[in-house]
Amino acid sequence: MNRWIASILVMVLTLLSVPVMAQSTHSVFFQGSDYELNIYRIKGEKPGKTLLLIGGIQGDEPGGYLSADKYSDIELEKGNLIIVPRANLKSILLNNRGPDGDMNRQFHDNPKPNPMLKVVGKLKELMGEADLFLHLHDGWGFHYPVYVDELRNPKRYGQSLIADAEAFECRDGRELPLGTLGRKVLEKVNAQIANKDHHLHFFDTRTNDPKTPYPAMRKTATYYALRHHCLPAFGVEASKNLPSLKLKILYHNLVINEFMRELDIVPMTPKVLIESPRLEFVEIDVNGSPVVVKPGDALPLKRGDAVTVNKIAANSPRGIFCDVKGKGGLNDLGNTFHIDRNTDIVFRKESKVIGKVHLHLDRQPRRYRPGKTRVFVVEVNGEKRLLLNGEVLELSVDDKLRLLTSFSDGNNAVTPKLNFKGWVPAGVRNRGDDRKFLIALSDELQTKYSVAGKGQRYPVVAETSSGRKLGQFVVQVIRKQEP
Ligand SMILES: [Zn+2]
Structure with a gap:
């Protein structure tokens, strides 16, 4: 068999052998940076459409990002959600619309280089996975078809559902009836809002129109979604002038729920699984x-x-x-x-x-204090060594390691188990406690327990008998280069 065909076959077989599970995932990009991006993908038990929710692109609009948050750990019976609660983390941490500029003006075709573009790139990718996109914002005032006063008029953004066109014609000829869909959803949303002053109105910014009063909308995420992905997209605006944050979140939720119904995305109610108790x-x-x-x-x-x-x-x-x-x-x-x-x-x-x-x-009890610093005592090739919590111990495959004990500067009434993740003692039941065994680094290690699954660093964890983690150090296995 041709070597290429053989290797492709192996790859396909490997993929097929992985069980497909309706699992929700959380991925983190640019971790530890001001523009860290957390993406939650929720997959329903049954297949269906996918709704993309993006909040927090402008940091001073908490109604949007806190509403998105509410969906980040729900479970779905049908359909899927992709949620980015905090698109612009830096702006949220500063409660500022855009400390490095407005991220929702970076979706045009030639943005100047800036630190937000890596995030924008990821958001654009997500659009390719969705069937509908809601961009969650808080805006000033109350949008209204006629001028009532300074706060309530056609130029205000709050309490509106924004579309870039009444109907958008995609490059491939498909037409997206944004106005029809948006008004239908709003009718159902407003039926649930007793206070008429808080009803949401449809707002067409006519972004495509050369004479639009809102040309800046051409640089926004929703317009990009329409142009490049033929993805129906709406801006959902709660009003910044609502009396409480709770109401802002509630109105966002009402709109999201109604769009979910429209797409036949069915939540699991009540939520079955929360985190394991801790x-x-x-x-x-x-x-x-x-x-x-x-x-x-x-x-x-x-x-x-x-x-x-x-x-x-x-x-x-x-x-x-x-x-x-x-x-x-x-x-x-x-x-x-x-x-x-x-x-x-x-x-x-x-x-x-x-x-x-x-x-x-205790006859003379010392005052209780929880420990802050944890120390590990190990033996490498017969020599004792001390390691601090979090330290990396570099070992070669020829080395032999013994885990002796671990203690903290607290009261230490509990002597923890020490568990070398990925190493299993031969011939005895694995109790998750590897103290006293002689661990040969040439032994087979289970890569899936290594840091990021890379097979290079393995955590050694101190745990209580009930499995609570107290601390860890990391063994880095240095493999000699083959000559
Ligand atoms: Zn906004």
Whole structure:
């Protein structure tokens, strides 16, 4: 067989063997920069149309980006969403329309070089994946077909659905009936808004028309979407003059929901899966003084101390309870107990244990403080070495590594497990604790656990028995060049 055909065949077979799952993804571009771009793709269980939502292209329009945010972790029964809640991060962090210029004027054909263009390039790519595009903004005043006053007239942008044309004719001859679709959606949206002053109106900027009063619209994202992708596109404008941010978000949501209905994109209601429950910290009263304790830590006490769990901070507001073992019942939040032996406070989301705090009797208890610095003790080819949290340990394939222990400058009542991600001890059950094994770097490592899947750096993670991560260092495997 021809070598090329063979390699293509292998590639196709590899792709086919990957299970196709209706999974939502989150991708980050330009990470760590002022123009970091986060893109959320939500794929429905059933295939369907794709709606692109872009918010935050101008940083002083929170109604738009906070509304987009609301859709970033929903689940869909049918159809897809692509969401960019914060297109212009720098402008949002500064609450400024455009510190490096207006990003929504960079979509014309010859923009001058500037730091926003990398983001603009990504947004243009996304347009190619969508069936409809909503650009979410907050604008001044209230758009209205006739002049009422300074705030409510045909020149104002707030509370409007903007299209660049009543009907747009694409290069390939297709016609997009923007006016018809937009008015239909607004009729349904306005039916849900009791306050008539807040109704949204259709706003045709006639961007294509040589005599348009809005020639700047030719440089915007929606007009680009029409011209280059024949993608139906609308600007959704909440008013900056609405009495609350909540209303701005609500009106955006109403418009998005109605367009979703129009495209037969069906959300899963109620949302089935949230994040897996995670305990952040707890506030415990000891003899009347509050102490903030991290899960997995130990709280030193004197015999007879009065202990009350006051507050549990977790990523889920409901279904979280705590149980002081050996005292009270299963639900001990707010109850005070005198502690006379070592015990645990167990935190549950419903029945699932999501964290523990150990209550440890000590004749002279040191004051509790959570650790800040974590140290790892390892042995490389028989020599002890200390590594700080986050450090990179360079090893060659000939090296032998032993993980000894890890401690922090906190109370250290918990000695963590140490887990070399991607390395599995031979012949014994893998318990996620690799302490004391002799790890040969020539052993086979599972690339999927390496940093970014590149097979070069492998995290070694310190974890509590319940699997909470306390810190990590990274092993970088240096492979000698073949001569
Ligand atoms: Zn805007």
